[in-house]
Structures are given as C-alpha cells and as structure tokens.
Amino acid sequence: MIEEARGERSDAEAGPKGSGHGSEADEVTPKRGVLSKYLRAKVRHFLLTVTADRMTRGGLSRRHRAQNVETRELELRIPRWPTQFDGLRIAHISDFHVGHLMTSERAIDVVNTVRDLKPDLVACTGDVVDLGLECGVDGVLAALGAVGAPLGSLLVLGNHDHLDNGRKLVRMAKAAGVQTLVDESVTLTCGLRVGGIDWGKSIRECSTRVGRVWRGAGGVDLLLAHNPKAFVGAARLGVPLTLSGHTHGGQVSLRKRSNDISFRRRLRAGLYRRDDSILFVTVGLGAWFPLRVNCPPEVVVLTARSE
Ligand SMILES: [Fe+2]
Numbered sequence: 001m002i003e004e005a006r007g008e009r010s011d012a013e014a015g016p017k018g019s020g021h022g023s024e025a026d027e028v029t030p031k032r033g034v035l036s037k038y039l040r041a042k043v044r045h046f047l048l049t050v051t052a053d054r055m056t057r058g059g060l061s062r063r064h065r066a067q068n069v070e071t072r073e074l075e076l077r078i079p080r081w082p083t084q085f086d087g088l089r090i091a092h093i094s095d096f097h098v099g100h101l102m103t104s105e106r107a108i109d110v111v112n113t114v115r116d117l118k119p120d121l122v123a124c125t126g127d128v129v130d131l132g133l134e135c136g137v138d139g140v141l142a143a144l145g146a147v148g149a150p151l152g153s154l155l156v157l158g159n160h161d162h163l164d165n166g167r168k169l170v171r172m173a174k175a176a177g178v179q180t181l182v183d184e185s186v187t188l189t190c191g192l193r194v195g196g197i198d199w200g201k202s203i204r205e206c207s208t209r210v211g212r213v214w215r216g217a218g219g220v221d222l223l224l225a226h227n228p229k230a231f232v233g234a235a236r237l238g239v240p241l242t243l244s245g246h247t248h249g250g251q252v253s254l255r256k257r258s259n260d261i262s263f264r265r266r267l268r269a270g271l272y273r274r275d276d277s278i279l280f281v282t283v284g285l286g287a288w289f290p291l292r293v294n295c296p297p298e299v300v301v302l303t304a305r306s307e
Helices: 002-007 034-055 059-065 104-116 137-145 166-175 203-217 230-237
Strands: 020-022 070-078 088-093 121-124 153-155 184-187 193-197 222-225 241-244 270-274 277-281 298-306
Touching: 034 059, 070 277, 088 104, 104 137, 104 298, 137 153, 137 166, 153 193, 184 203, 193 203, 203 222, 203 230, 222 230, 230 241, 230 270, 230 277
Parallel strands: 070 298, 088 121, 121 153, 193 222, 222 241, 241 277
Antiparallel strands: 020 184, 088 298, 184 193, 270 277
C-alpha cells in the first residue's frame, strides 16, 4: 500500500490530494473573546516567560532551546484500521509554539528531521505559533509544505493558533502547500479518509465537531484534533485512530517518560484505547512556559498496523 501511495505522489507540494468534505478551509470558526484571550496570553507570556527569563539572565530560554528533540518510532496495532493501509507511516508533530521559546530556525530544523524520516504522511496537530504570526511561521509552513511526503502534510489548529489570526494562518498554510482541516475531511489519493477538527475546549464541543466531520465524510479512518478530549466522541463513533497534542505531556514529569506504549488512564501523553478506537497523544515540540522536565520534545513516526 505504501509503495502504491508513493507512486501516486506527483505534485504533493500543492498539498494532500483527494476530494474534500465539509467546510472551506478559510471558514475558521470565529472565536468569541479572542482579543481578551490574546491579551491575557500576552500578559501571561510576559510574566511567566519574559520576566522569568530575565531573572535568570536568559538562562531558562537558552536551556529550553538547547534540549534535544527525540525521534520515536512506534508501531500501532489498530483494530479498525483498514487492511489496505497496513504499514502506513505517519509523522506526528505538534505544538511548535513558534515564538519566544521556539525560533523559526529550530522549528525548520525539526521539520527537516521529519523530511529525512521519509514518512508517507505528515500530521501536525496544532499550536504552530505561540502568540502572534510575526514570528517566522511562514518559513516553518513552507518547510512543512516541502517535506515531500507522498500523501502530503496536514494541519489542524490549536488554541494558540487562534490567539492572533487563525484565518490568516490557514491561508498561509494553504499557500505553503499544507492543507488545514477545519471541521472537514479529505480523502487522500490512496483512499485514506482523514478528518480534522478545529480547536474545541470541552468534550462536548469536540464531540460536536467530530460528529460534523464524521457525518460529512460518511466516516473517517484517521482523525486529527489538537485537544485529546476529541477522543471521547471519536471512540463513540468508532474512528480507528485519533492523533492529538495540546497537553505537552504536562511539561514536568516526576519520572522520565518510559518508552513503553501500554495503555494509560488519562489523556495526557501516549497511547490510549477505548473499545476498538486508539488515541495517540504526543508531548509535542515546544512550550509556552520555559520548563520541560523529564518530558523532552519529540517527533513521532507511527506505523499503523491493521489488527
Ligand atoms: Fe500547545
């Protein structure tokens, strides 16, 4: 199947190929109280990041940026995964938070690492930017669009992506060849149906969005959602695989994360199962607070196996 998918790759730089279902990409759901959220986020950033960093004479951000990005390869046995997509390799990245703590240069280096891993598909589950769009994110999106994965690069927005101008970010991604799924789905050239939902805060909001996408497409094989709470609705509908970020793994962990992929109880990081549906939550790459302890940034390549 992978060879077939690669063979179909002819002009993926223009974004994932296939027929879309749902809303137009530009129709990012308007967010109520965006301005106040943006201002609150800026104040929080000033107090918790800028001030804390100044007090340590830049030590916090220097140490933060010096962390190595781990590359993890995981093979997932997925009960409902269609057999024709057995062996599909998905590079899952999330939560760059390009800005003060994540320079665009560092983010582009990460994307180049993803490119070198030669995945079939790149899935970015949001929070590309930390605050504003004037952070070099255009270069990061250009790199994402140029990865050259046979099935392209897909993106869903996170809560931070909406702080400044979510609509503009979607347009920038589209121009760079990265398809953003805003409560919509796309059927890729290999036949894989991928749905993506916009940022939703609660289980209820996420479930509504997931249901909308599911009905519009007549079912999806893979769901991208920034908030792992989307898994509740996804599992109810029987979505085989959901990919999420948002939690940063809590950023501070008492114990170093183990590499096992046993099913865990809380939707914080790692692999979860509900009935025959699987969720993977990455700890992501960046942060909005300059501290990650026992929670290194990561790029994950998932090989999806039919069970
Ligand atoms: Fe985030």
